Amino acid sequence: MSAPIDFYFDFASPYGYIAAQTIDAVAAKHGRNVNWHAIVLDANFQSLERIRIPSSVMRSDYIRRDVERLAAFMDVPFNTPSSLGLHTEMAARLFHWFNDRDPEQGRKFAQAVYRAYFVDDRNIAQGEVLQDLCATQHISPDQLQALSNDSATRARLKAEIDLAEARGVFGSPFFIVEGERFWGNDRMPQLEHWLAHGPY
Amino acid sequence: MSAPIDFYFDFASPYGYIAAQTIDAVAAKHGRNVNWHAIVLDANFQSLERIRIPSSVMRSDYIRRDVERLAAFMDVPFNTPSSLGLHTEMAARLFHWFNDRDPEQGRKFAQAVYRAYFVDDRNIAQGEVLQDLCATQHISPDQLQALSNDSATRARLKAEIDLAEARGVFGSPFFIVEGERFWGNDRMPQLEHWLAHGPY
Structure with missing residues (x-):
């Protein structure tokens, strides 16, 4: 099989949500896999090619x-959420935790987070909402609490964002x-x- | 015939150049006319919805x-020009002078300017280049000189840009x-x- 497509997305991005609904099918049509990568654009994308669209514009x-x-x-x-530009770091950290263990579980969690935000207007920055979304993935409140305080999941996400930036990702x-x-x-x-x- | 499409473009924009090659055909397919409007984005698009992409990004x-x-x-x-972000006010003023008299002549001039910049790598901020482009439109050097110093063409362009901004144009x-x-x-x-x- 040919090289996979790397798909970078921010859970705060409605355009990322829309892409998440189509990219796997597009790739499959051409015999490709997709590697999903949750990132947080606000975290450190201040350098390189500064095309980043500020949240005021969103x-x-x-x-x-x-x-x-x-x-x-x-x-x-799609339903425009009541609050745009939510803090997505915790959701992204959980995504990588799932995704590193099983990419299918990672996708399911990502889709659940996106649906919660952009269809059901839920605040995915809140612990209890993430807890609900994790519940369907068989994660207990205690496990979620442990992951939230885990420096490893924080370091995992930071490395992912650094790598994305090094590869020229900015949106x-x-x-x-x-x-x-x-x-x-649109590309x-x-x-x-x-x-x-x-x-x- | 249904309402026309208003097409706003900046002569410094390669994306505007590409759109100029297709918009009339797209509109005609659906029985629409296109009104072409040259604008200068750097002139005063500082307010409203600030999605304007800075020239450093270009x-x-x-x-x-x-x-x-x-x-x-x-x-x-398309050939990437040696200098991006050229000053396009004079070209835009001339465009409106032609276009107000005959939209077909306006289109021809716009296409000539775009081709000069994005195919032939000519500096469309320079008077002699604009003179060449006007020559094919039967404008003499004296006429061009008069138009360049004419406060009416300056006011005409400024009004066009103000109107564009009032209508929410920003790119x-x-x-x-x-x-x-x-x-x-891409839209x-x-x-x-x-x-x-x-x-x-």
Whole structure:
């Protein structure tokens, strides 16, 4: 099988949510796997190519409408959450904990977090909400508490973010395949062209 | 015929150049006309929704590659110019002078400016280059000189930019149809969906 696609996403990103609904199917169509990587863009993406869109912009009228329209266009369920730009570090740390053990479990958790935020308008920065989402993954409150205080999960996420930054990731969703970077859902047709026909 | 599409572009924007190669055909397919509007984004787009991408970003590795790849994907001739972020006010003022007299002449001039910049790597901020481009439009050096010093063409452009800003335009290319805003080439499929099926 050819090289996998690296898929970077932030749980605070509605565009990341929309990409998460389609990327596996797109990749499978071209015989590729996808490696999912939760990152936190606010954490340290201040250097390199500074295209990062500030959270104030994510609350702008244009972006609100753009996301709603994109979701309708892609036929993906979406409800604008009452609070945009939530703190996503804990969700990202839990994602890697699941994902390192079983990528399928990682995906399921990621989809549950995204659905909670962008469909059910739940506050995924809150411990009790994450607890609910973990419950379906057979994680007890005690285990979640332990993971939350675990310096290893914090270091794991930080290393992931550092690696993403070193690879030139600066937005969500972000795709890398064979060293080529694609930023945004709207580059999906170009990504598909790459997968189908090779570099251009 | 249904409402026209307003197409806003900056001559410094390679994405605007690429949009200029396709928008008329897309609109015609759906029985629409296009009104072309040259604007200068650096002039006063500091307020409202501040998504404006700074010129330093336009020189980033990612954007350079993104533009090249998009042009290849769209099968549009493109050569990265040696100088990005040129001053485009004079070209935009001349565009409106032509366009107000004859939209076809306006389009021809706009395409000539874009081609000079993004195919032939000419400096469209220079008077002699604009003179060359005007020559094919039957404008003499004396006429060009007069237009360059004309406060009316300056006021005309400023009003256009003020109007664009009031309508919520903040990037290039930017499309408005029936009050709905679409930013970027990558929203063209959504614009087409709107034209084909109405609001969604």
